[in-house]
Amino acid sequence: MDEFEKSPVSLGEDTGMDESDTVENPKTSQKSSSDSDSSDSEDDADQKEQLLTLEYELSTNPSNYDAHVQYIKLLRRSGEIEKLREARENMSTLFPLSPEMWMDWAKDEASLSNDSNCESVQKLYERGISEYLSIPLWCQYLNYVQEHDPKVRDCSADGISKARNLFERAVTAAALHVSQGSLIWDAYTQFEKAILLTIDQSDIQAKEKQVQRIRSIFLRYLSIPLANLKSTLLAYKAWEVQQGNSLDAESDNDLGISSNVASAYQKAEEMYNVRAHLEEQITRQDVSESERFQHYMSYLDFEKSFGDPARVQILYERAITDFPVSSDIWLQYTRYLDKTLKAGNVVKDVYYRATRSCPWVGELWVRYLLCLERGLATEKEISDAFEKSLKCTFSTLEEYLDLFLTRVDGLRRRILSASGDDVLNYSMIRDSFQQAADYLSPHMKNTDGLLRLHAYWAHLELKLGKDLNAARGVWESLIKSCGSMLEAWKSYIAMENELDHINEVRAIYKRCYSKRFSGTGSEDICHSWLRFEREFGTLEDLDHADKKVTPRLEELQLFRLQQESKCFTRATDHRELTLKNTAREKRKSGSSAIDDQSPAKQQKYNSQNKKLHEKENTQGLNLAEVKDGEEKKGKAEEQVNEKQMKNTNPTKSRVYTDQCTAFVSNMSITAKDEDLRQFFSDVGGVSAIRILLDKFTGKSRGLAYVDFEDEEHLAAAVAKNKQMLLGKKLSIARSNPKQRKRESFSRTAPGDDASSQGGRHGSSVSKESGENSQGSRASRVPQSTGRKLDDNFELKGKNTFAVPRNVKALGWTANKSGTRTEEDEKPKSNDEFRKMFMKS
Template sequence: TKDPWWDPGRGCVMNGKNSAESNMRSYLALSHISFLLHLCVTPQLSINAFDYNCHVDLIKLLKQEGELFRLRKARQKMSELFPLTEGPDIWLEYAQYSIGGMGSPGGIDRVRSIFERAVTAVGLHMTKGQMVWEAYREFENAILSTTQLERIHTLFRRQLAIPLMDMEGTYAEYEEWSEHGVPETVMHQYKKALQQMEKCKPFEEALMVAETPKLAEYQAYIDFELKEGDPARIQITFERALSENCLVPDMWAKYTIYLDRQLKFKDLVLSTHERAVRNCPWTMGLWKSYLLALERHGADHQTVSDVFEKALNAGFIQATDYVEIWQAYLDYLRRRVDFKSSKELEELRAAFSRSLDYMKHDVEERFGESGDPSCIIMQIWARIEALHCKNMQKARELWDSIMTKGNAKYANMWLEYYNLERSYGDSIHCRKALHRAVQCTSDYPEHVCDVLLSFERVEGSLEDWDFAVQKTETRLNRINEQRAKAAEKEANLARQEDERAEQRRKAKVEKKAQKKVQKGTRAGEKRKAEQDDYQDEWNEDAGEIDCLWTSPQGNEDNPELRNDNSSVFVSNLAYTLEEPEAKLRTLFETCGPIKQIRPIFTGKGSFRGYGYVQFESPVSVPEALKLDRRDVEGRPVFVSPCVDKNKNPDFKVFKYNTMMEKHKIFISGLPFSCTKEQLAEICKNHGTVKEVRLVTYRSGKPKGLAYVEFADETQASQAVLKLDGIEVEGNKISVAISNPPRRNATDKPGSSRPTGDAMPRQVYGARGKGRTQLSMLPRSLHRQSAPAGKVENGSAADGEPASAAGNAAGEPKQLSNSDFAKMLLNM
């Protein structure tokens, strides 16, 4: 605090205060850290034990306070959750450390055992493996005796049979050391390894010049080794890649798939799966593969259950991940059930019940959605009860519950239930299910009606047939009436919108006509100017590009351009563009043979900024559309299909995406000088960049915003983690998963936008209002601190203790006496 009685170095200073007040204030100050731990860090770790940043904060606070016992426990707990990746340097340090104990009983054998483990783990490392081999030989030389000479020979022979950098130096050293020269067999193995080293050398050189994390270079190296087919070299290459990319789930997935399908060594496979989920606990696919591997290698039931429980606490980023991990575990339980015994069956049923409760409470509360809208888990349970347990009553109860969760309107759900009854039930319940389907289905009622009639043709009596025909006709008539009313309502709305648009158009035309009359413009020129100005303003107001079929002579149709399939409309060109026809020909000549180019000019001969390009073949149009927003003299050019809006009034050029694009990131705060090439260079280290789009004004000036599309959502997530908060040319950028705002009716051209917060702007993703839409940060990636007074996902609530807000911001805030008193009263 700022009070004069408190000194950070000496603690409490009396300074005229009475003893009781000083002791109280001293106690409050000393318990500040404990209070922060109790209020902020500990609850967060209880919710998500894999929150890397919370572990770091806890260790910092304990270290600051000198809590050595609790600090040791915190570090041990963190090391259990976030492992270190093995590497040549660590093995070398370990081996050299063990040499210090070689004088103790059995010490030499223990050191030799460690060296053997080291060369097995990293001896094939192309660039650093040689250091381990040399240290091993130096150890054997240190204890050299007559009986040890053969050991050193063996080490040389083993090393020379492995492709390593600077093999020639090792060979020369062996020639000098060996009294009888190099044996023929050793020379043959050395030459073979040297040839292999030459093949690998380009990949090693690429790794040397590449910047961390070198993901693309390692991927190319792994693909090469997979083609070569040497298991030991494939394994060491994967390990090297993961030592620098331990937070890349795709790399772990590829490695574990290789081990599962090719090597199949139990200890190696299971240990690698365990490392994968410890490094990337937020990735559901790795946990799912781990469960399958445990079952495949005969792990005991308790071990599989424990791994599943850890997976539930891993903090997945979307609700559907929990559905998939539950499905994997339930599949495992079903495969171990002997349906003649009740013990495993009851455990399976209990697991199904628990999964439904988990989806209803934990998942829905966390994500605001169930993650299983089609009730897949309940469907599986119903099929198991019907097929294996012959318990159709339980299966029907489950399907009744499925239908009450909003699925009764879908035809496919009713047909699934009908197929279940058809396979394991009876005709009475089949008929009942189809009658209910006819009554409730709203998406494909005709199909359900056809199924009911087909069923009655095969199994029904005449009365059943008559009743089915009457019911289906009544239902379809009602559906057709509803569709007709909906179509009429939609047509009325469209007509009203057209009338309003026509009124606005007439008002603009009349206003412009009055201005022209006041200036004394001739009648013919006035009509031409009115039409030209109207077309410009429509293009600006509508926010889309319409093909209006104007010609230099006026508004007469141009027969040569009425072939919509072979023409494109080009707009947003600069009005000062010189020789627009030549510019357009240069731009589009790579798309195919051009039949005609017609830029549009005003009556006075000035360029209007748009025109038409007609190709000789429609196959050129898709190639031309790819040039949309291509920069021409500093402005993005709009290229759109040539469509007559009079014949296609509902045609829209721009489609507004309102769904979260998990494979694409949104970047803000970029410097205006940043180019697409510079941004692609920044992003390429985090995945395969498919497209970079800088957001600009119509004039071509940048807005400081951009969208970057990656090959998949995993790469996009990694890019968010690595790029959010970095500086680009002095600007601190913000990076998040692309999540466009909702497009409301009022967002359409010509409509008025409501003020205030009448319409919600953001459609939230898996993390609710999270800015980046990611559920957690993996280890060693520390996001930049939020502004003071804010927590990670929003502002600190009014009345919240100032210390809590300060801790969330990453910088403890100095507090007054009243703040401490308020915190104690609220505890």
């Protein structure tokens, strides 16, 4: 309590406050401290909750980059050193850290360590400068070594040598940085100037040697196109004056320096002036990322035109520091290094960083393996890189295939060129092929990529493995999974044929000639067998093959004719349906035009129509004449429709009959055509895919029609019912358009006017019947140009009053003479029809 009472007194003495203020101050202080404590406790609780959430997120999804960054920030704020170290190490194993994160990490460790732990902090700096090019990180590293390394700080011979080596590394890595490279040179000259001050004045030789070293650094500095060259020149001249040298006496130019220095300086200044506007474009902060990226590309093209690899490389390093996850820059950078340097630790280091920054790009991994092989890396190093690449997620299966083939290529080359203890075992190639087949076969069935893999495998089994049975086993495994792939059988036959195994070739033909292949593959394999027997077999072999192949070719020819007939029927149905739709639209437009007329015009139209019907009944127009007029009208409509079809997009007017189609439902709304095509790739024969879209939103409804070439492929597709696609279990059934037509017709009332028009179905029938019930003229609906109704067709039910006259009424028989009632003699008018509909 005494200590608490003394503090306000001293505070009052220091600040000049009066006694009353010092008496009231403890209460105010106590209140404010309690408020701050409560707010701090709430912040701590929120921070702990966030830490727990992030820990759970990282335990379930370690590849969440943003979660790693946020977790490290919170741990750094809370001061949990051990957890912070562990979090940083975990993140660095998965991702390259940014220069700012490396600087924070090194600062934190430097604040906790002493001179004895200086080496551990320097290792952190070394790891940081190896990730990306950062001038601030280099400067921080150089300052730390000068201040905390005991040997450097004491200016011992070993310490000075260590510091100079570090400065030379910095100059090599970053001194060509046009906008910030001068920071490295300034630090270098300041260090050497400090060393000069430590030399004893009596040691003239050592002092002169150090002066010459500083002058050499200045000359190198002035020969590089960097920003602030003029200030550097002034600093150099001032330093020379301090050393007692009169430059004006030696100079023969306006710069006041020696001619060789002036020449180098003027050349550097010209180079900088040429690059000044390019530097300004890539360093501006008021431009978008895409614009800065394009400026970098232009700058790189400019540097490449000068042909200085060191300047191009430093600019690429600057670009990937600003765009660390841009695969385009990494690909261009590595291609340039492969072209200029080809091999070496520099290229290997760039590839290593590229695969860490963009691990999802398969091409980078492929070229990384080639770089390791080119650099004579050990098998363990190449194998580790290959295994690491397989853990990455690529966008296409072809990237995985290319990676496996690259691995096999490298093993093959080293097996053929190795000698002594370096000889590799062929089993490594076989294991790599087997691993590739197990991984790719389920996803690349019936593809050229899988065929290429097995063809290469079988070839190496023969040439390197010297095992014919193993090569045959490769083809048998492919045929087992891709039996409907013609090229697989042909390649198998080609291998046996090259080995002059006539009987084996014939046995393969006997196995595959009766199989169904896509396109004309079935006919091709039959003709290929006959050609083989003519060239290699006996007459009995040719007769046997002809006996087998001829019925198969006839069967295939009949099948082709049936397919052509179906295509012709579909085209005819399409034509008829288009004509019906056109006629229906015209009737609708005509009906609506009549309904939109004024009452007076409608009455006039009804009276004219009534007179027309009376005239038809009195004159006794027969049905043949009516049909003849309808046929002429149908031809006219057909001509109009064909003219309209020519003026429209054929893809939009295409009609599908669903004759050999699978209906897919319960599909994910994110599924695309490519997903369905890949799903049915093992079945094959997919000719078209139609995903149904919502007409308002344009998004998928989760339904699709998939057309197949024939019934065999369709049956195989339906067999995949209840299989998963994008997390949803699909429902796959055969699409039956005839059943839909029957159901649609059965849903139409027997006495509906649409039923007399022979061939409308579905929504069209319902819609037209609805229009009739609203007052459209049923008596004016013409006969359809579609199929005729059966002569023995009889309508059943009570609502037969509106039956057209060309349809037999209820109770009419062939033996009974047709009797007409008074209603038949006098056709009903439009108003009478409307009243009848209203009553019903």
